[in-house]
Amino acid sequence: MAEQPSLFDDLDDTDEPTPIPATFRAPAPVGRPAAPVPPPRPAPAGDTRRLYRSHIADGATFGEAVAYAWHNAHGGSNIGIPIGVVASLALWPIGREHPQTLGEWFLRLTLAELQAAYREVLAYHWIRRPDLIDHALPLLRWTEEELDKNQLAAVGDVTRAALKHGVLEMTGSPDPSSRSDTDLMSWALTSLRSHGARQGLGEYHTPPEVCDVMARMTYGDTEFTPGMRFNDPCAGTGGMFRSLANLVREAGHNPHDFTWVMQDIDALAVAGAAVNSIIWDLGPRILLACGDILAQGDLSAQSLERRNAVWEHRNSIVREAALIAAVHKAENLLTQVADDAA
Structure with missing residues (x-):
């Protein structure tokens, strides 16, 4: 490993995206009792909770x-x-x-x-x-x-x-x-x-x-x-x-x-x-x-170009998704207003 000239001088780290919540989450953690518990009985067929x-x-x-x-x-x-x-x-x-x-x-x-x-x-x-x-x-x-x-x-x-x-x-x-x-x-x-x-x-x-x-x-x-x-x-x-x-x-x-x-x-x-x-x-x-x-x-220079292109593609998709979500929200509000008026 060795140091090399900077390839990131032109990058602006402030443009990093705001984290977006995951769309697929595991269930919330199940609390455990403080006192010891007896050994579990054999699990029924198809029940993997104790496996x-x-x-x-x-x-x-x-x-x-x-x-x-x-x-x-x-x-x-x-x-x-x-x-x-x-x-x-x-x-x-x-x-x-x-x-x-x-x-x-x-x-x-x-x-x-x-x-x-x-x-x-x-x-x-x-x-x-x-x-x-x-x-x-x-x-x-x-x-x-x-x-x-x-x-x-x-x-x-x-x-x-x-x-x-x-x-x-x-x-x-x-x-x-x-x-x-x-x-x-x-x-x-x-x-x-x-x-x-x-x-x-x-x-x-x-x-x-x-x-x-x-x-x-x-x-x-x-x-x-x-x-x-x-x-x-x-x-x-x-x-x-x-x-x-x-x-x-x-x-x-x-x-x-x-x-x-x-x-x-x-x-x-x-x-x-x-x-x-x-x-x-x-x-x-x-x-x-x-x-x-x-x-x-x-290949660092080529990698930097690829990195920038990938981020731009990602940002364009996020912008498009945000626009679609805004349109759907507006449509729902208009529908709600029309229903209330009726």
């Missing part, structure tokens, strides 16, 4: 469980789907510390409802960060497609495996430093991709402990200054930036005040980096690019 059991697994175990669930269900060769399930579950509970209630809600959904819920994750975050979701589409586009029976069943199995191994607990904290303990996208991608495919791409997972050591060796004596820019031309899913962002926070700074530039040859890895950027809360000044740094060079 949610989870534990926080290490990254390797988590990835292996997701890969086994997908392949055991004969989900097919599109590994973007199971990684996308993990991404959707990781993105859903950000800032919500109620994994028990949310986990039980997920387990009550039919397979069709489950895909619809994941589709809402895509819509929710596209409104807020279209620049990142644009790169994450290889992991999320399937939510809008028609899956065959095997794929849909495999989505359900991967969901249960990820829930069982603690995905909601690992990504549900409102504190971004707590959500940055592991790189779920990397573990899922590494476990689902074949050894030969990883060799062909030159893709090797760097353990988080090694990333932490490398970040401290490289930046441990650095006096971080807001406005600094970091560039990783072989970023993978962003594991090095996970460690660096934690180091920035330890120094008393906010990652939002820094620029993060990531490039990788693998589109799925870049998609994972986009998802991680949201989970780890790296902030608004992020550039992602998919391409070979040796053959194509630094």
Whole structure:
């Protein structure tokens, strides 16, 4: 990683959109009694409210469980789907510390409802960060497609495996430093991709402990200054930036005040980096690019153009939606006035 010239000098962060409420929400958390309660009786057939059991697994175990669930269900060769399930579950509970209630809600959904819920994750975050979701589409586009029976069943199995191994607990904290303990996208991608495919791409997972050591060796004596820019031309899913962002926070700074530039040859890895950027809360000044740094060079300039175009497209859609909503509201008011007059 190395610093590079600024590509964000012309960007106005004040134009970031006002958050819009989600259109698909989990039920409100269910309060728990303070006193101990006796063990529950066996649940009736079809009642999944007591089926949610989870534990926080290490990254390797988590990835292996997701890969086994997908392949055991004969989900097919599109590994973007199971990684996308993990991404959707990781993105859903950000800032919500109620994994028990949310986990039980997920387990009550039919397979069709489950895909619809994941589709809402895509819509929710596209409104807020279209620049990142644009790169994450290889992991999320399937939510809008028609899956065959095997794929849909495999989505359900991967969901249960990820829930069982603690995905909601690992990504549900409102504190971004707590959500940055592991790189779920990397573990899922590494476990689902074949050894030969990883060799062909030159893709090797760097353990988080090694990333932490490398970040401290490289930046441990650095006096971080807001406005600094970091560039990783072989970023993978962003594991090095996970460690660096934690180091920035330890120094008393906010990652939002820094620029993060990531490039990788693998589109799925870049998609994972986009998802991680949201989970780890790296902030608004992020550039992602998919391409070979040796053959194509630094693609940051092209990425900035793409980022601006995506934001403009998003803003035009929001303006159009606001106009349609205003027209409908006016029509309803006119109808009400006419009814009152009658």
